[in-house]
Amino acid sequence: MLLKFTIENFEVFQKPVELSMEANLHTRKFLSNVIQSSQGNALKALAIYGPNNTGKTCTIEAIVAYRDVLLNRPFRFSANVFSGSNVVRLGAEFLSDGTRFTYSFDYDTNAEAYQREHFGRIEIDEYGNRKEIVYFERDTQSKTSYSIDAKLRDIIGLSSKDSILIYAFDTSDFPLLDEAKRVLRKLADSIVFLNMNQISPLKTIEVLKKPDTIEAKKVVSLIKAADLDIDDFQYAESIEIEFKSDDDKDERLKKAIQNADQLMDQLRLISVHRGKPLPSIKFDSSGTKKIVALASYIVEALEKGKILIIDELDSGLQFKISREIISLFNNYINASAQLICTTHDVSLLDIKTLFRKDQIWFTDKDIHQAYLYSLAQFTAEKDGVRSESDIIDKYSKGAFGALPDPSLVEALLSVSEEGE
Incomplete structure (x- = not known):
């Protein structure tokens, strides 16, 4: 410590x-x-x-x-x-x-x-x-x-x-x-x-590949608690995803999935919403995805006495x-x-x-x-x-310092006035 x-x-x-x-x-x-x-x-x-x-x-x-x-x-x-x-x-x-x-x-x-x-x-x-x-x-x-x-x-x-x-x-x-x-x-x-701006779900994926472990169950529990709309969260070794729309975005996603093992691993992260399994990479918000990535690190830190540093x-x-x-x-x-x-x-x-x-x-x-x-x-x-x-x-109110005073409006107005 x-x-x-x-x-x-x-x-x-x-x-x-x-x-x-x-x-x-x-x-x-x-x-x-x-x-x-x-x-x-x-x-x-x-x-x-x-x-x-x-x-x-x-x-x-x-x-x-x-x-x-x-x-x-x-x-x-x-x-x-x-x-x-x-x-x-x-x-x-x-x-x-x-x-x-x-x-x-x-x-x-x-x-x-x-x-x-x-x-x-x-x-x-x-x-x-x-x-x-x-x-x-x-x-x-x-x-x-x-x-x-x-x-x-x-x-x-x-x-x-x-x-x-x-x-x-x-x-x-x-x-x-x-x-x-x-x-x-x-x-x-x-x-x-x-x-947090570069966090990856790969550690969580490795944990969820062994769903019967205590660690995996705790990770899933954290994810479910953080997003009340998620009934369950899992890693599916084999799953078929149905894409209903035909827009370019889904076509690009399907092509990327076929050519990237790591992306395929991330696609196998499944969040269950109201009983329906959905690919997390497509349907979950960026905030939920960060919680998914973060959960395994939190569980590991608490279980093993780590010093977790988060920027x-x-x-x-x-x-x-x-x-x-x-x-x-x-x-x-x-x-x-x-x-x-x-x-x-x-x-x-x-x-x-x-x-x-x-x-x-x-x-x-x-x-x-x-x-x-x-x-x-x-x-x-x-x-x-x-x-x-x-x-x-x-x-x-600035009692402790450590507070910026950007005056952004004044900065732009001063430049505008100089140009007049």
Whole structure:
């Protein structure tokens, strides 16, 4: 489970910012929204708001880049163009099987080399005091390194700058390095990223190909609950579809079906409306199709304790559906899954029945830099933000920043006046 994520000099973010999923239990409200542990209390869901091009998607891209590095996958990201530095720093604190770890790295995007790494285990006692045991760290610029493992300490300086340390050596010879590799890969494997504007139903198709599994039944149940007009939803291995109209659109569809296996797979998704089986690809709305694609990821995240990251959660979804998805995570039935989403849906700004204040985050920027901050930073004493506050009204009035002021009409009128 993710507790903290830090970003520095990554794309829109120049100065360090931190996204925290660690709950402050001085606030006892909505404890069902928190996974409690002696080593850190993790928020189950978090929503990020902000104007376009202020860092919402960039925050998500940073977490995905971090994941890809940990899985030794190809990646490409850029440093902030205004900083004068090519070095990106990404880091996280997270829980793995009840133990708290921290891992960060610096990466030179021009040289394509790692400059620094740090991995440690953090212990928090009953009084909240922190103690860190450093498993390993290295700095390829100053050519310094350290490990509590003497055998590893002797060879860290020989490691390549082209990869992180867990991939530089055969970890089976170094128990602490092997443990680091195991927990880092476990964290990375748990991170699933979805863009609602590009989501595909292929995962749901694979689940529904085994209709008798619990997973498939839960996926179907979610789809039916999200669209009250659907009696059932299924994948049909063999089905004949009747096209009654003869217009060009249906002719093109029939030709495409004959020539595309993947499209044929999608055609076999059948939604049953009032007892009549119909091809979902032709008869269901774009919103329903997104729910179909999303359902399998939600079920998997809740069942397996994944960190599900969704860009533009509200894209194509009715606001009640977005709210219900968040409620699935903010629920006692969820023991270990987390949801991070970006959204423009102000109806979700609800600290009376849906979110804790520390679950709502904002991005904003000025001519100097981009910012990332939480609603929890706005206090009752200073800002008048209380548990009974109308957050939607305050946000709409610009009380939290993170609100565009486009003045589109004035912009067009000014151009028209210049041309007169």
